Amino acid sequence: MDRTQVINFGPGPSALPDSVLEESAKALLNFQGTGIGISEISHRSKEFGAVVKRLEQLIRTQLDVPPTHHILFIQGGGTQQFSSFVLNMLARYRLLHPNIPDEEHVMDYVVTGSWSKKAAEEARRLGGAHVNIVVDAREHSSDGKSFTGIPPHEAFKFSADPALIYYCENETVHGVQFAQEDRTPSSFPFHLLARDAPGGGAIPPLVADYSSSFMSRKIPRLADHAVIFAGAQKNIGPSGVTIVIVREDCLVDVDAAAKMGAAPVPKMLAYKTYSDSGSLYNTPPTFAIYVAMLVLERMENVGGLKVVEETNRRKQEKLYGVLKESEGKNLIRFNVKDGSRSWMNVVFRGKDEELEKQFLASGEAQGFKSMKGHRSVGGIRVSIYNAITEEQVDKLVSFIKEFNEKIAA
Structure with a gap:
């Protein structure tokens, strides 16, 4: 099939805008008239330094990142951050509380899907503190698992x-997402934390994994977070770079903390290493950073995050709308209860495996790619990240309506 005949609903690496791919293809041969490709140019050059600064500025402006927070570009993906933020935050805690023994250190984990489950497992593996499961969503499901x-x-x-x-914030595999509106039933319960409780006080260090929803809509109470991280390969670029937003007080001297008894932190996992070097301590993923810059420049040109959020809202409303019609005809069932359903990863099951196979095969014939559910849960998953246009969602909606009529005939 030709690219124009295909719509990539893959969960990641995911679709990228055609205009960005075309521009980046040119830059692979000749970046900004240097005669050198973007994948060949020195990361120490002034041209690439300008790319890093531009990408940081685009994120800061569109997300309203306050000056109290630094923006870092790191390799290793979101999964590496499961280790990095633990080591950095435990080092910080040791510096703040030198006399509290390790066995009294606690890390809180909210488990709402497979990625938060894996993050908690990594924290236990690293040790150095007790892992408290704040809540496990499985215990509140109808089957308990x-x-x-x-x-x-x-x-x-x-x-x-x-x-x-x-x-x-958004569980890619299971399609569970916190609601954006504060104090709604499916929102993150910020109001239970210290600042909103009687007597006030500082909110404990919040660490948020935004890997599959970053730059799709605003981040509620961003300034109250200590760390926000996201792999680029969902909404803003190819795989290879992870964006980490870190509050200044969390850029700690991990070596000083180690001398006080904290676990040693490898230099390449310490946030301060990247902050001190402008994310250029070693050779970064230059091409991935450049493409992310192009994607966010394009976003800025179409009206910024506000317009993107409004488009994403319409996309998910249209898709869930037609799927609710399918549910009403007993053709599908949703994995996730209403109010907790992801904007980015729409997950559902057919009434039986045969219908799922028919749906996926028919969709593939129409050019709808990568709609099979994650191997751990099966079913169907449609990822509608930023690069998926409203017109492409409309085509899928029309296909689902036609499929429903065919099955009902």
Whole structure:
């Protein structure tokens, strides 16, 4: 098939805008008239230094990142951050509380899907603190073992003084996402944390995994977070670079903390290493950073994050709307309860495996690629990241309506 005949609904690496791919293809041969390709140019050159600064400025402006937070570009993906933020936050906690023994250090984890589950498992593996599961969404599902939504706020049990509180804003595999509107039933319960509680006080260090929803809509209470991280390969670029937004007080001297008893932190996992070097301590993923810059420049040109968010809202409303019609005809069932469903990863099951096979095969014939559900949960998953246009979603909606009529005939 030709590219124009295909719509890539893959969960990541995901679709990129054609205009960005065309521009980056030119830059692979000759970047900004240098005669050198973007993948060949020195990361120490002034031309590439300008790319890094431009990408940082685009993120800061469109997300309203305050000056209290640094923006870093790191390799290793979101999974590496499961180790990095633990080591950095425990080092910070040791510096702040030198006399509290390790066995009294606590890290809070909100488990709402497979990625937050893996993050908690990595924290336990690293040791150095007790891992407190604030809430496990499986315990609030009908079968007691599936991730089907955000648990009720009263189920969240935060520790009194954790070294960090981790949550995953959007679970790519299961299609579970926190609601954006504050204090709604499926939102993250910021109001249960110290600043909103009687007597006030500082919010404990919040660590948020935004890997599959970054730059798709605004981040609620961004300034209250200590760390926000996201792999680029969903909404803003190819795989290879991870964006990490770190509050200044979390850029700690990990060597000083180690001398006080904290676990040693490899230099390439320490956030301060990247902050001090402008993300250029070693050779970064130059091509991935450049493409991310092009994607965010394009976003700026079409009206910025506000316009992108409005488009994403319409896309998911259209897709969920037609799927609810399918549900009403007993052709599909949703994995996730209403109110907790992801904008980015629409996950559902057919009434049986045969219907799922027919749906996927028919969709493939129409050029709809990568709609098969994750191997751990099966079913169907349609990822509608930023690069998927509203017109492409409309084509999928029309296909689903026609499929419903064919099955019902």
